[in-house]
Amino acid sequence: MSTPSLLLDNVTRVHGSGETAVRALDGVSLEVMPGELVAVMGPSGSGKSTLLNLAGGLDLATSGRVVIEGEDLSTLGAKGVAQLRRRRVGFVFQDYNLIPSLTAAENVSLPLELDGERPGKARRHARQTLDLMGLRELSDRFPDQMSGGQQQRVAIARALIGSRRLVLADEPTGALDSHTGEDVLRVLRERCDEGVAGLLVTHEARHAAWADRVVFLRDGVVVDSTGHASRAEDLLDTAGARR
Amino acid sequence: MSVKQGLMALLAQAPMYGAQLRSEFEERTGGTWPLNVGQVYTTLARLERDGLVEPVGEPDAEGRISYRLTDAGKAEVGTWWSTPVDRDNTPRDELTIKLALAVTVPGVDVQAVAQTQRTATLRQLHDLTRLKQDVLRKQRAAESGAAPSEAPAANEGDEAGRDGNHDLAWLLVLENLIFTAEAEVRWLDHVETRLHRESLRPFRRSSAGETAAEATARVEAEETAYRLEDEGQPQTGRAGARR
Known part of the structure; x- marks a missing residue:
């Protein structure tokens, strides 16, 4: 059994103290293995x-x-945490967070x-990563020369450059239309199929469905997890279909 | 949708016999609405009686008769394409009825009912998305395999185009199921928010097992809490519920 890319073990986070204390997370345990994409859903707050x-x-917990x-x-x-974050964890945000004055x-x-890499070598590596993700034609474009979906795919490339094998995505499709959002999820899904671990926060069930499983939070507690999928054939049988 | 219009739409393309119609219908709809061949022949008999289709020539060596559209049939198909689908005859939805009953029958944990359904629907959504990914992968493989220098022979091109159209049809059916499942999850989210808001209202229904006197006392206490809050004296006891 390989080491989990991410493990949360009985994690609690309390903001404030005394009577005004709010338990934002309460005893949450969660494991994301390499190659696994896990979606987190739940109402606001x-x-x-x-x-x-x-x-x-x-x-900090x-x-x-x-x-x-x-x-x-x-x-x-x-x-140590800052170094680990820089080398092992990639973040993807709803608003892409690319630097406007830099190319993709x-x-x-x-x-x-x-992290101290020489610029020339770092750029070569960046181009390779963009190539690998089918984004070669975007390499020399500035953010304002790209669509939202293209920017977000570049942001995923940035999140996974170097040795980083854990990507944390916070509503990455929130600002995108249905088709573009899907392209972004496809890129994320492909990365995970190649061994990256992903944690995807989303409020859209259609997007969470790209994950291997969905963890549902309410009031800081995991109230449900979908686990692994049933067989597609069974599903279509229950939907009255046969293929 | 009635089978009648579906079969007529197929006959608008080319004459076909019963078994052919059945397999074309199932292939193009991804098998989502399986037909039995008896149903196809009964429908053809009715269409012939109504002057919408007619047999073409004599039965073939295996005794199969092909049918084609009459002019009236062609007009009927034209009308079908240009008329919106009537959704007034909405079938009774068990989930809607279940939740409507759950909020009115004492002792039912409505949130648990909603969550159980959400988990099942998210699983379904996940499986449908997997099927969709398979189709998308197949499409991409077909695109990347069709290099310009390798122009297929005329027949191969037709075959590829036919497969592509059938994949597109299957994709549209899958996406319909995906959007329907997503709508259900969104409605369940809405139900949950509605229940939460209702639980904060002073005049909510009595909780299960509560006597009339207890209900009156509770409502009075809540009214007092709301009044004090309106006057700028927040109640610490309710702070948690409002975060």
Whole structure:
């Protein structure tokens, strides 16, 4: 059994104290294996963003363990967490967060350059990553020369440059139309099929359906998880279909 | 949709015999609406009686008779394409009835009913999305395999075009099922929010097992809480419920 890319073990996050304390997450356990895409759904205020922030080391758990590729974040210290975040975790946000004055290739190479890689080598690597994802023609374009869907696919390339094998996506299709959103999910799905682990926060069931399973949060607690799929043939039988 | 219009739409393309009509219908709709051959022949007999189709020539060696549209049949197909589908005869929906009853029958955990359904529908959505991914993958493979220098022979091209159209038909059927399932999940989200809001209202229905006196006392206490809050004296006891 391989090491989980992400493990949350009985994680609780409390904001504030005393009577005004709010338990944003309450005893959540979750595992994402390499090659697995897990979607997190739940109503507003259910703790989805808190979960993602904890998973990416942007916030600290009040209790419980957050472990990324075998490393317990609580044992690393601020510097260690920052380094781990830079090298192992990629973030994808709803509004892409590309730097407007840099080309796609420069945006994608940025995490490597920040981590001390020489610019030339980092750019070459960025172009390779863009090629691999079928985005070669975008390499020299600036963000304002790309559509929203193209920017988001570049953002996924940036999230996965170098040795990063865990991608945390917060409503990555939120600003995109149905077809473009689907292209972005397809790219994410393909990365996961090739061994990347993904955690996808979304409020759209149609998008969550691209994941291997869906975890449902309510009031900071996991109330349900869909587990793995039934056979498609059974599904079509129940839908009155036969193929 | 009636089988009648479906079969007539197929006959508008070319004359066909019963078994041919059945397999074409199922192939183009992804087998979502399976037909039995008896149903096809009964429908053809009615269409012939009504002057909408007519047999073409003599039966073939295996005794099969092909049918084609009459002019009246062609006009009827034209009308079908240009007329919106009548959804007034909505079939009774068990889920709607179940939830309507759940909120009125004491002792039923409505949220649990909604969550159980949501889990099942998300699974269904996941499986449908997997089937859709298979079709998309097949389409992409066909696109990348069709290099310009390898122009297929005329017959091969026809065959590929036919397969492509059938894949497109199957994709549209799948996407219809996906959007329907998604709509159900969205409605369940809405139900949950509605239930939450109702639970905050002072004049909500009595909880299960509550006596009339207890219900009156509860409503009075809640009214007082609301009044005090309106006057700028928040009640700490309700803070948790409002986050």
